Amino acid sequence: MDNELFMNTELLPPPPEMAVHFEQPSSSSAMLNWALMDPNLARNSPPQDCFMWEKSTEQQQQQQQQQQSIFDSALSSLVSSPTPSNSNFSGGGGADGFIIRELIGKLGNIGNSSGDIYGAPMNGNVSRSASCYGTPMSSPPPMMNRATPLTEFSGDPGFAERAAKFSCFGSRSFNGRTNSGLPVSNGKIISSGKLTRVSSTPALKALASPEFAPASRPMIPAGDPAPKLPGEFTRKRKSVSKGKSKENPLPAASPSPSFSKTAERKDEEEKGGKRRREDEGDEEERNKGNDTKAAEPPKDYIHVRARRGQATDSHSLAERVRREKIGERMKLLQDLVPGCNKVTGKALMLDEIINYVQSLQRQVEFLSMKLSSVNDTRLEFNVDALVSKDAMISSSGSRVHESGLRLESLSHHNYNNNSQLHTTVSSNNMMLHSPMKSLEPSILTRGFTHLPTLTQFTDTISQYQMFSEEDLQSIVGMGVAHNPNHESQSQNMKIEL
């Protein structure tokens, strides 16, 4: 899991770098850097792929259109150089549209990890695990968040400068943040006398600087709504949902609360630490009473607000964090285990889960027993083919991560003709081409003789409607002429490559 997060973050920095530079013009203007980033973007192919995907799904989002229009007006002057290959995907207007949409996506998606942006398209477009980003989207985050912040700061001409000012707070620690250099917004924040807001803006700003450009997003709304209504901002912070699994439970009366809440959650994710930023008070209570706990325990990575009337001991806070994490994951398990919905309470649910796991393991054992007693003659044909393929693989000697290849091969479901086998094999597998060619004839001759049996095999299995016939043929056929793809997920790919 850590690796997954690591992987997600690894790929993400390149794409968001654009936005980072946009918001942190140290020497040159934001516009110039933005324009500079365009050719970089064009050159950077892997992030571009993600942009493609993001764009392709963003096009499906209707909100993007309206935001695009809003943002177009604000940013049209900024974008100078077009990104060439984006024209394929941008139905809504070339380079400008792409960059704008990308920025919108980043800005609007604070509440979710940036992996989500890519995660949603991933799940839509690439069903297998070949995607760069494996994070699933349980449900698309409230996209409405996207629309709201833009309306706020699209009309703000000087937000770039403010963003620049914000960005000068580069450190990550929440403690002892001074409010140097930001009299305007911070003054208003401080004047309300709430500790939390003071620490929040630097915290958010701190996020802006280093790795994640999405981190910079919280800055912008923090800067912008700040002059509007500090009280609102307080409410935003307080209304951060406790559990990670909660989406936006608040009605999100005003756009900024939800936005900042998502900012908080984004903040949480990016911390990546065990401790995260939480606002655990009773939400309604907080909203009504507008009560803040002044005694926020100064931690490096967590901001866990103590509940009313509860100990602010760091131990108990950490304990609560842990417990909530566990609770949230139990909810995940609940969906998985059938019949767990009625049972409430951790202990009983755990019992159910344990029983379920035990039953599954027993099933595996039972089935393996059955398999061992099965008539093995049919499998032998398959085995021979697989054996030859194994020999091929061992000769090649390389462990190729071919999840992409796998996708292709599975998509070529026509294994009826050997010519198609040829084509799929040759088209997919570059590396093993030479040994493949040498062994192909022998394999295929064997494949010919075995094909009837294999088709019988697949027929019988497909009767049970578990696999489609094509799938089975592909599986078995892949055994004939293809390597076993070590179907590691893309995260693994990154690690091991």
Add this chain to the structure above:
Amino acid sequence: MASADKPINTDVPEKDVFALHFLQSLSNLRRQNTFNSPEKTNDRVKKIKKAAYVSMARAAGGTSRLWSRALLRRAAKETNKVVRFSRRKKRVTWLRRRSNRRDPVEEEEKEAERLRNLVPGGGAMETSKLIEETAYYIKCLSMQVKVMQCLVDGLSPK
């Protein structure tokens, strides 16, 4: 260090993957000469079972999950094979021991202990991570069961 990523990834690869890996392992088993002898049924069963688990671990993403790692390691130990793992954080074990010593009396911890015994590699995980791994493990197990069921049905004589 438990990571606080918002969407918990419990994606499991398609059943094709599982099927493929399982068939592979079965074929490897077939190659062994002593396999088809009827006397050693128990051994065969065990081998098949082990093959099922190992193939499941491989299909489910190799070493990205703790339990799969543990399974593979366990299997490798028996066969004296060297298994190559990606970088593994030893700190996890340390953290877990420290945290679990704090409250072994809690009801939840007892349950967690049972779960740990069930899920491979559970001994080295914190409770929250354990639960996540369990979720993934359940998914993979059910997938594997489906695959095996299908195979058995397909191969059993009519």
